Amino acid sequence: MLDINGILGLAALMGGLKHGEQSYNDDSARSYSVMILTAMGVSMVVPEFIPEANWKLYSAFTIGAMVVLYTLFLRMQVGPHSYFFSYSYPDKRRKKEPQESEPAPINLKLSIGILVFGVVVIGALAEVMSKTLDLGLEGTGAPPVITAILVAAISAAPEILTALRAALANRMQSVVNIALGASLSTVILTVPVMEAMALYTGQPFQMAMTPVQTVMIFITLIVSAINLNDGETNAIEGMTHFVLFATFIMLSLLGL
Template sequence: MGIMANIAALPKQEKSLVLAAIVAIACIFIEHSLLEGGRVVSLIAAAVLIAVIVLASTRVAHHAEILAHKVGDPYGTMILTLSAVAVEVMILAIMLGSSTSPTLVRDTIYSAVMLDINGILGLAALIGGLRHGEQPYNDNSGKTYGVMILTAMGISMIVPEFVPDDRWHYYSGFTIIAMIALYALFLKMQVGPHSYFFSYSYKKTPSATASAGSSPNMSAEAAPSSQKQTSMPAPTDTEETEESSTAISIAVILLGVVVIGFLAEFMAAFLDSGLEGTSAPPALMAVIVASISAAPEILTALRAALRNRMQSVINIAMGASLSTVILTVPVMEAIALYTGQPFVMAMTPVQTVMVVITLIVAAINLNDGETNAIEGMTHFVLFATFIMLTMLGL
């Protein structure tokens, strides 16, 4: 009965996804009429679809959070970031079919890194610092994420500038192997020997007190599985009901990703029609794609900062940046090899300078195990600079 009740309640609980599915079906019948309505109608339709996609993405992120809570960190953060990256990769792949921009992939990855590190981390550290002062976290996580992001972006988005055009496919294949090798080892360490790098023991929480065991930097989530289970809230229903809710969350995530894919296809068509012949910044579509995938992460990170849980913010912002680079690049490079059409992956001089400044500032700010409002403001000003440069077409 519990399982059937959960399934029966889904349409009411998932109003956003139901609305998204209805909009996707409606677009099948009215797409051509809207496109014939002119530029303004196309832009309005694109704006509506972007809003619906963000709502659907929020529900996907919500169920990812449910799964994340059940498994704890670092697995939980991985689920959150991977769900966001999956949405981004799918939207990118769909938009590539209608976009003629050879720099869309590069600009989207660059925008995502700016948005995650300077936007999400900067704003969260700023408002969290204004409310709580210095906010502690495990400094091992910031250092590890930083060096991984620098390595991944250096290999995939800086070095390609020096690769001859007639040898791009060799380096593209190498990049795929390098990214997979880097992430495979990182994943093994993150969930294995170095899992405590990405956790922090908050002394005021009961779970942290219960697990004040082997390492000062190890939280309840990083403790042995028997301790992890005791720190989690006890289920109120039967074990079968809990398993069914997990299955429902997984099903909703998969359904949400499919619906978002359909909406993204229509959104790309409306954006192309609406922006054609305008003076819109060339990277505008890339910023839109990055913003859609990051929207749920922004809300989650801000809530964590206000609750004085900076470790979650670090894991979300830096983990999302790393996942965007190290997972999006091999997928897109594989598409380029398959189609025989390379993407422009080498960043412009302005983009390279912004990334270098961002990672240097992050390395300094994330070196002492505490964030504050000043550090948050430095990143947020860099984010504002990114927005200004984008508006200037740089």
């Protein structure tokens, strides 16, 4: 909801109002969308129909499926099909020509270390913010999900600001990569961890969504598939996603 409808919707709306139609590589949007739909369907919709006696077997299968999906995604994003996720129109379907000068070598260990450190710090800060917000909202009658939404919004603030700057600079490909990439990572990385914890503790973790959540997710993915099918966004498409995000916030306030 936050990544696709919030970030992408607001960025496309603001960018569309400033630049009109904004182009991007539609291969990347389709690749992201189909993987998000598959990951959410396997991990959050199908579990509703799995017998309780078989939850361990399906949890193990889900972990394997998410790992395979994410491995393939990374291989395509940084490997020979990396042009799927870049915008070089009209030659976007052709691999980039070798550059004359070799790029500077990357310290892989340092990059991984910084990434892991950042994830740990963000996780710790999110936990602190969650407890603080719970105390602050105590007695106000606000639904518990509001805390989760606020923490998610604060944690995603760098992505939100980067996406908005990219949209205003007419770089919609960066917005698509940020919004859809974050949404895919949220599902495909979180699910295996939660399922592994459930298997370790022996207590099933309820991944299935409520009927309202399922409807909102499928509306979002259908609208996304229609809007991101032609390689261009505009303010109208951005507004449709942002209205869905506002609807999600309203449903959360109503406790649904």
